[in-house]
Amino acid sequence: MERDSTRRWTLGDLSREVGLAPGYLAALFVQEVGVSPHRYLTEHRIRLARHLLATGDLPVTAIGLAEGFGSGQHFARVFRRVTGESPSEHRRSVP
Incomplete structure (x- = not known):
């Protein structure tokens, strides 16, 4: 997901990529990473966006x-939901 983070990933897409059943993959992902695949991807995208801003x-x-x-x-x-500020606020707060 990180290498192709702009792709519109679904759990089905991801499960086909790794060869696991969707439900099992989601449970294993949460167990290993601590968040759902969707949340992980969203937070990764926000990290990249923060850098660009x-x-x-x-x-x-x-x-x-x-x-x-x-x-x-x-x-x-x-x-805003992830960081607590708007993208513009973030941009202005960076020195």
Whole structure:
């Protein structure tokens, strides 16, 4: 998932990639990683987006789309839920 984080992964896609049943994969993933595959992917995308916000000048919407979010609004909503701040607030807070 990390190598292709912009892909619209489903649990079925992931289970086919690794050759495990979806339910078993989800349970094993949570056991080993501590979060669901979906949450892991979301948090990974947000980490990448935070880096882009801090180091570049791409528009917020472009960063969200580049990281695999379906729209700028969805990206902003998920970013706030995960980090507690909007993408723009994050960008302004970075020295």
